[in-house]
Amino acid sequence: MKVVLFCGGYGMRMRDGGSSTPKPMVPVGPRPLLWHVMRYYAHYGHRDFVLCLGYGAQQIKDFFLRYDEAASNDFVLQGGEVHLLDSDISDWRITFVDTGQDSAIGERLRRVRPHLEHEAMFLANYADVLTDAPIDAMVSQFEANPTAVAQLLAVPPQAAFHVVDLIEGNRVESITALKDMAIQENGGYLILRPEIFDYIPEGGDLVGDACAALAKEGRLAAYPYSGFWHPADTVKERVALEALYQAGSTPWMPWRQVALY
Numbered sequence: 001m002k003v004v005l006f007c008g009g010y011g012m013r014m015r016d017g018g019s020s021t022p023k024p025m026v027p028v029g030p031r032p033l034l035w036h037v038m039r040y041y042a043h044y045g046h047r048d049f050v051l052c053l054g055y056g057a058q059q060i061k062d063f064f065l066r067y068d069e070a071a072s073n074d075f076v077l078q079g080g081e082v083h084l085l086d087s088d089i090s091d092w093r094i095t096f097v098d099t100g101q102d103s104a105i106g107e108r109l110r111r112v113r114p115h116l117e118h119e120a121m122f123l124a125n126y127a128d129v130l131t132d133a134p135i136d137a138m139v140s141q142f143e144a145n146p147t148a149v150a151q152l153l154a155v156p157p158q159a160a161f162h163v164v165d166l167i168e169g170n171r172v173e174s175i176t177a178l179k180d181m182a183i184q185e186n187g188g189y190l191i192l193r194p195e196i197f198d199y200i201p202e203g204g205d206l207v208g209d210a211c212a213a214l215a216k217e218g219r220l221a222a223y224p225y226s227g228f229w230h231p232a233d234t235v236k237e238r239v240a241l242e243a244l245y246q247a248g249s250t251p252w253m254p255w256r257q258v259a260l261y
Contacts, residue, residue: 001048001139003041004112004124006105007034008054022056024127025063026238029245030071032063033232036252037127039088043255044135046123047092050115052099052108061096064089106204113197124190124206130241130252132228133189142191145221149195149214152207153187154222155229184222187229228252 007024024034031039038049053060067089069075074085095115099108109124116122121142123135133153142151157179165174186207199210214220228251232238250256 001046002050002116002119002122003038003046003048004050004052004109004116004122005034005037005127006052006108006125007060007127008052008057008099008101008103008108009128020056022059023232025056025059026232028130028232028238028241033130033238034060034063034127035088036130037125038092039255040130040252041123041125041135042089042092046135049092050095050097050112052112053096054099054101054103054108057096057098064094064096104203104205106200106206106209107202109206110197110200110202116194119194121191121193124192126188128233129188129229129231131187131189131225131230132251132254133187133223133225135189138189138223139191141223142221147219148221149193149199149219150211151191151221151223152211153189153229154184154224155187156226157183157185158229158231184224187225188231 005024007022009023024037025032027033028036041047041049051060069084069087069089070082072088076083076085095112097112097115099111103111105126121139123139131153138151138153142148145151161177163176164172165176167173190206196206196210196214199213200206201209204210211220230237230241230244230252232241244250
């Protein structure tokens with residue numbers, strides 16, 4: 001099953017003030033965030049990727065054109081030659097598509113439609129969130145729901161804010177931690193059928209336009225998940241992921257055994 005990854009955003013909230021690195025290329029350990037997302041899908045057998053490029057496209061292209069397998073695999077060095085004991089991407093197929101510098105997510109998806117012909121369904125991801133959600137179970141649920149055009153991963157809110165319930169007279173009736181409320185947020189891991197293109201207007205948004213319309217028709221499904229799910233949308237979140245990696249706590253890396261890649 002093909003995997004569409006939206007890699008063209010500016011990632012302004014992740015900037016540290018001086019870096020111009022596109023968000024998907026910000027490192028977690030020795031590899032960029034994008035690699036971690038792709039490696040997760042590849043672990044489950046989904047190795048045909050379509051990258052929707054925009055800002056920082058050349059950096060993403062250069063990373064794969066100059067890919068160094070030795071950076072994340074064991075190897076033997078003998079007589080000046082490197083003999084890899086494993087490989088990351090040798091069986092991956094990656095399509096690089098320029099989808100515009102400032103395009104909305106829905107428009108980026110529209111522009112890669114020719115690369116999704118004959119796909120009964122496909123996966124899609126914002127490439128800025130890591131999880132250990134069971135993709136096989138997510139796909140099975142979607143396959144069993146033929147009327148659904150889209151399915152998203154639904155996760156508990158991550159923000160540490162509190163919600164204030166006001167009544168007349170500006171009196172606070174209650175205050176509740178957002179994470180304790182019976183609400184879910186879009187976790188960014190989507191499964192789509194080709195009909196999704198009928199719901200995306202030119203220049204439109206995938207979730208705000210297409211998924212919102214599908215929800216009104218009862219054709220949007222969700223896979224609720226309360227396990228590990230960690231965004232990397234801000235500097236603080238990226239630093240937290242790096243700390244987990246350095247501590248050896250990497251639930252988003254099911255392929256990882258003992259060695260730190």
